[in-house]
Amino acid sequence: MAANPFDQQQPISGVKKIIAVASGKGGVGKSTVATNLALALREFGTVGLLDADIYGPSLPRMMGALNQKPTIADGNKIIPITRYGIKIMSIGFMVEEGAAVVWRGPMLFKAMDQFFRDVQWGELDYLIIDLPPGTGDVQLSLVQKVPTWGAVIVSTPQNISLVDAKKAIDMFERTGVKIAGMVENMSYMLNPTNQEKIQLYPKGEMNSYLNSKKIPKLVEIPFNPSVSLASEAGIPIVESNPTGTEGLVFKDLAKKISTMV
Numbered sequence: 001m002a003a004n005p006f007d008q009q010q011p012i013s014g015v016k017k018i019i020a021v022a023s024g025k026g027g028v029g030k031s032t033v034a035t036n037l038a039l040a041l042r043e044f045g046t047v048g049l050l051d052a053d054i055y056g057p058s059l060p061r062m063m064g065a066l067n068q069k070p071t072i073a074d075g076n077k078i079i080p081i082t083r084y085g086i087k088i089m090s091i092g093f094m095v096e097e098g099a100a101v102v103w104r105g106p107m108l109f110k111a112m113d114q115f116f117r118d119v120q121w122g123e124l125d126y127l128i129i130d131l132p133p134g135t136g137d138v139q140l141s142l143v144q145k146v147p148t149w150g151a152v153i154v155s156t157p158q159n160i161s162l163v164d165a166k167k168a169i170d171m172f173e174r175t176g177v178k179i180a181g182m183v184e185n186m187s188y189m190l191n192p193t194n195q196e197k198i199q200l201y202p203k204g205e206m207n208s209y210l211n212s213k214k215i216p217k218l219v220e221i222p223f224n225p226s227v228s229l230a231s232e233a234g235i236p237i238v239e240s241n242p243t244g245t246e247g248l249v250f251k252d253l254a255k256k257i258s259t260m261v
């Protein structure tokens with residue numbers, strides 16, 4: 001009988017909740033959600049952030065940690081970079097920004113193994129994993145190697161994004177990972193003059209789909225250029241403006257995740 005690939009699963013010692021942040025499409029705000037969720041979760045425990053978006057590692061820039069190089073401790077453990085009280089590891093620390101990582105499956109599997117086993121994560125209540133978009137080798141490697149507590153799916157409201165988000169949900173369901181819920185990003189924009197909601201994208205079938213699957217919509221994050229500016233500057237919005245509308249939405253998201261079993 002063929003070996004069950006999920007038999008390889010091993011916890012990361014000291015790490016309690018491993019949370020995958022995933023999307024179907026790129027550009028929907030997955031890394032923005034991963035970084036700000038990590039920062040908002042600090043209120044509820046110790047947090048680590050693993051950038052597994054091998055093909056487009058944006059966490060070093062978003063977390064203000066560009067050009068940082070992790071060091072090696074005794075026993076060959078990699079010491080993650082600490083920024084804003086969060087331990088961060090990214091392939092972006094190993095390659096120049098803009099350089100392509102051209103790896104096939106086996107290389108990716110090995111890299112993921114090193115991220116899980118060779119990084120000195122220490123005691124963490126939460127390890128947030130920023131996955132690449134889609135349902136490829138990195139996702140497969142994650143679900144095979146470590147017991148993932150749950151997946152937070154990020155999508156924008158329109159069907160073009162939702163169609164691919166459904167595939168990510170399907171993959172997690174097939175591999176036994178709970179869907180913690182959906183984050184609808186760029187849900188609306190607040191008109192700065194009268195605070196009315198402006199619909200940037202057509203609302204698709206998001207709500208009816210989530211209802212039919214009994215998947216909770218965790219939060220709706222407004223589109224706000226200041227969210228993007230904050231990430232570009234390396235000081236995510238939860239750090240730079242924790243009490244603004246978006247900062248509070250991320251706080252709400254973190255609270256929901258922290259209380260979910």
Ligand code: ADP
Nearest residue numbers: 026027028029030031032186222223224227228
């Ligand atoms: P992904 O990880 O899905 O590829 P990113 O998090 O890199 O997406 O976001 C893509 C772009 O959209 C970035 O420039 C980011 O700053 C911007 N962005 C994401 N969410 C918002 C938001 N709520 N308001 C404004 N800009 C956003």
